[in-house]
Amino acid sequence: MKLLIIEDEESLRDSMVSYFKGEGNICEIAVDYPSAIEKINLYHYDCILMDLTLPGGDGLQVLRELKKINRKEGVLIISARHSLDDKLNGLDLGADDYLVKPFHLSELKARVMAIVRRKNFSGNNILIFNEIRIDVMAMEVKINDKLLNLTKKEYDLLIYFISNQGKVITKNAIAEHLWGDEIDLSDDFDFIYTHIKNLRKKIVEAGAKDYIKSMYGVGYKLEQI
Amino acid sequence: MKLAQRYNRANLLTSSIILVITGVIYYIAIHFILTNKLDKDLVIEEKEIQAYVLNYGKLPSPGDFLHQKVAYVKLGNKKVNRNFFYDNYNRANEKESEPGRTLITSVIVNGQNYQVSISKSRAESEDLIRLIFFITLAVTILLLVSLLLINRFLLQSIWRPFYATLNTMKAFNLTAKTDIKAQQTNIEEFNELNIAVGSMADSVKKDYKELKTFTDNASHEMMTPLAVINSKLDLLLQGEALNPQQGELIDEIYNSVGRLGRLNHSLLLLAKIENKLIPEQETFNLKDLIVEKIKLFQELVNGKNITLTQNLLDKEIMMSKYLADILLNNLLSNAIRHNYNNGTITIDLNKTELIISNTSKDNTLDQAQAFERFYKTPSSEGMGLGLAMVKQIAGLHQFDITYTYQDKLHIFCLTF
The missing domain is CATH 3.30.450 (Beta-Lactamase)
Structure with a gap:
C-alpha cells in the first residue's frame, strides 16, 4: 500500500509511519497544508490519512482539492473534533471514514485496510490469511473451503486481527472496535477473553492453526506460525 | 409589596x-x-x-x-x-x-x-x-382621589419599561443566541437601566462564549497528546520481550488514557447538548434501536449470566438518533456493569415510557444526586457522567427521567 499521512504533530505522525511500515507499505508524509496539496497533485496513493486541523489551511480544503482534480483516493480523516458537523462535512466531501483522537493504531490500520479493500475491489473482495479465506462482500469465512460459522462480532474480530497481523492488539482496542468508543465498559475486559477463546476454538476446530495468542496479558496477536 | x-x-x-x-x-x-x-x-x-x-x-x-x-x-x-x-x-x-x-x-x-x-x-x-x-x-x-388615580395609572405606565426590562432579564438565557431587546422609553433612568442590562448581558455572553471556546479548545487540544500517548503505547507493545509485569503496567496506562479520552469526549458532548448543537431529529422506532442495543450488549449480558427480560411494544419516537444511541448505551451499560453475576435486567417499552430495571451490588443511589455530573457510587469505575448525559438528552427532548429503588431493583423510567 502507498499511503500519505498528513499530520502536523510529529510524534503522532512518526507513530503512524512506524506502525504502517513493513509488509511492503510505503508511507509518505506531509506536515502542513501546502505540502499536502503539493503531494496529492504529484503522486497517487492508495489511501490518504489526514488530520483536519493543519497549519496553513483547513483539512477539508484538501478534500475539496482532491475532488477538484478528480482523484479517487481513499481518505481517512483523523480529528480531535468529535463534532458531528465535521464528520458529516468530511464524509459529504468524499472522505471514506472518520477516526476520532485518541485512537488505537490497530483501529487506524483496520480502517485503512477496509478503505483500500473497498477501493481496489475488482469483482472479488477476498481476504486471505493462509488457510483462512474471507469473502468480505458475502461476509463468509472459509477454512480449507469449509464454511465457518461465526457470529457478527467474531467475524469483525477476525478481520480486525488479519488487518493487524503480526501486531499486538490491546483488549481496549478490541473492546472499542467491537462495541464502539462511546461505550464506557469500565476496565473489566473478562468478556473479551471469553470472546477470543471462542473464536480461537472455532478456527482450530475448523482445521486451521491457532494463530492468535495472548500477549503479556495486555492483548492478543495473530501471526504466522 | x-x-x-x-x-x-x-x-x-x-x-x-x-x-x-x-x-x-x-x-x-x-x-x-x-x-x-x-x-x-x-x-x-x-x-x-x-x-x-x-x-x-x-x-x-x-x-x-x-x-x-x-x-x-x-x-x-x-x-x-x-x-x-x-x-x-x-x-x-x-x-x-x-x-x-x-x-x-x-x-x-x-x-x-x-x-x-x-x-x-x-x-x-x-x-x-x-x-x-x-x-x-x-x-x-x-386631592386624595386624584393622587390615588395618578399613582395608579401614571405610575403603571411610567414603570412599564421597567417591568418589560425585568421580564426580558427573567427570560434571559445564557446559551440562547438572542440578545436582550430594550424597550424604548423617554425616561432617562430606565434608558440607563436598559443600557446597563444590555451591556451586562453582552459581557456575560461574551465571557461565557470565551469560556466555552476555551474549554472546547482545551478539550480538543488534549486529544492530540492523548493520541500520541496511545500510539506510543501501541508501538511499545510491538517491541520484543516484554515481561508480564511490564505488560500489566502498560495495560494500566492504556486504561487511564482510554478513560481520559472518553471523559473528554463526554464533556464535549455534554457541552454540545447544552448548547443545543445537536444533529437533526428524526422519527424512528425506538423498539428497533433497543433490540439492536440488546444484540450489541449480548456478550456482556451472557458473560455475567444475567437474565434479560424484554417487553417491548412499538414506539415511534422523534429525537436525534445519535443521542438516542448514547442514551440507551449509557442506561444499558450501567445496568450491566453495576449488576452482579446471575442478576436480572428488565426492559419495558410502551407508548408512554421506557423502564429499565436491574439488580445490583450497590444499594440505592442518592435520588437527588443520581443525575448530577461526577456523581458515582464508591464502587463505580465509571466516570460519573453517564447519567448526567442521559438527563441532558432527556431534557433536550422534553422527556422526563426518574430513578427509584424498589424491591432491591434500580429502576430508571424515561417518560416521553
Whole structure:
C-alpha cells in the first residue's frame, strides 16, 4: 500500500509511519497544508490519512482539492473534533471514514485496510490469511473451503486481527472496535477473553492453526506460525 | 409589596396627615380671626354707649336688634370686671338659641354705676366656618382621589419599561443566541437601566462564549497528546520481550488514557447538548434501536449470566438518533456493569415510557444526586457522567427521567 499521512504533530505522525511500515507499505508524509496539496497533485496513493486541523489551511480544503482534480483516493480523516458537523462535512466531501483522537493504531490500520479493500475491489473482495479465506462482500469465512460459522462480532474480530497481523492488539482496542468508543465498559475486559477463546476454538476446530495468542496479558496477536 | 403599592401607601398616608393638620390649623385660625372681629364690633358698640353717656348724661335705650342686644343692670356699689365670653344668644321672637358672644362692662351715668352687657350672635361666623370646613373637606377628598388615580395609572405606565426590562432579564438565557431587546422609553433612568442590562448581558455572553471556546479548545487540544500517548503505547507493545509485569503496567496506562479520552469526549458532548448543537431529529422506532442495543450488549449480558427480560411494544419516537444511541448505551451499560453475576435486567417499552430495571451490588443511589455530573457510587469505575448525559438528552427532548429503588431493583423510567 502507498499511503500519505498528513499530520502536523510529529510524534503522532512518526507513530503512524512506524506502525504502517513493513509488509511492503510505503508511507509518505506531509506536515502542513501546502505540502499536502503539493503531494496529492504529484503522486497517487492508495489511501490518504489526514488530520483536519493543519497549519496553513483547513483539512477539508484538501478534500475539496482532491475532488477538484478528480482523484479517487481513499481518505481517512483523523480529528480531535468529535463534532458531528465535521464528520458529516468530511464524509459529504468524499472522505471514506472518520477516526476520532485518541485512537488505537490497530483501529487506524483496520480502517485503512477496509478503505483500500473497498477501493481496489475488482469483482472479488477476498481476504486471505493462509488457510483462512474471507469473502468480505458475502461476509463468509472459509477454512480449507469449509464454511465457518461465526457470529457478527467474531467475524469483525477476525478481520480486525488479519488487518493487524503480526501486531499486538490491546483488549481496549478490541473492546472499542467491537462495541464502539462511546461505550464506557469500565476496565473489566473478562468478556473479551471469553470472546477470543471462542473464536480461537472455532478456527482450530475448523482445521486451521491457532494463530492468535495472548500477549503479556495486555492483548492478543495473530501471526504466522 | 409592589413598588406602586408601597409608594401609594406612603403618599396617601402623608397627604392625609398633612391635610388633617392643615385643616385643624385652618379652623383654629379662622375661628380666632372671626372671634377677634366680633370682639372689635362689641368694643365699638361699647365706645358708642360711652360716647352717648358722655354727650347726653343718660344711657341709650336698651335695644334688641336682629344681631345685637344691649342690656343695663344697676350695680350699686358692686363692681364688675370687663370681659368677653361665649354664651347663648336668644333672638326676640325665636325659641331656639344661637351661639353668641357677650361683652360685660360698666358705665357710670350721673354717679350711678351700671353694668352693660352687649351680645352679638355668632351664627353667621359659625356658618362661615362650616362652609370653609366643607370646602376644605371636599378639596381634600378630591386631592386624595386624584393622587390615588395618578399613582395608579401614571405610575403603571411610567414603570412599564421597567417591568418589560425585568421580564426580558427573567427570560434571559445564557446559551440562547438572542440578545436582550430594550424597550424604548423617554425616561432617562430606565434608558440607563436598559443600557446597563444590555451591556451586562453582552459581557456575560461574551465571557461565557470565551469560556466555552476555551474549554472546547482545551478539550480538543488534549486529544492530540492523548493520541500520541496511545500510539506510543501501541508501538511499545510491538517491541520484543516484554515481561508480564511490564505488560500489566502498560495495560494500566492504556486504561487511564482510554478513560481520559472518553471523559473528554463526554464533556464535549455534554457541552454540545447544552448548547443545543445537536444533529437533526428524526422519527424512528425506538423498539428497533433497543433490540439492536440488546444484540450489541449480548456478550456482556451472557458473560455475567444475567437474565434479560424484554417487553417491548412499538414506539415511534422523534429525537436525534445519535443521542438516542448514547442514551440507551449509557442506561444499558450501567445496568450491566453495576449488576452482579446471575442478576436480572428488565426492559419495558410502551407508548408512554421506557423502564429499565436491574439488580445490583450497590444499594440505592442518592435520588437527588443520581443525575448530577461526577456523581458515582464508591464502587463505580465509571466516570460519573453517564447519567448526567442521559438527563441532558432527556431534557433536550422534553422527556422526563426518574430513578427509584424498589424491591432491591434500580429502576430508571424515561417518560416521553
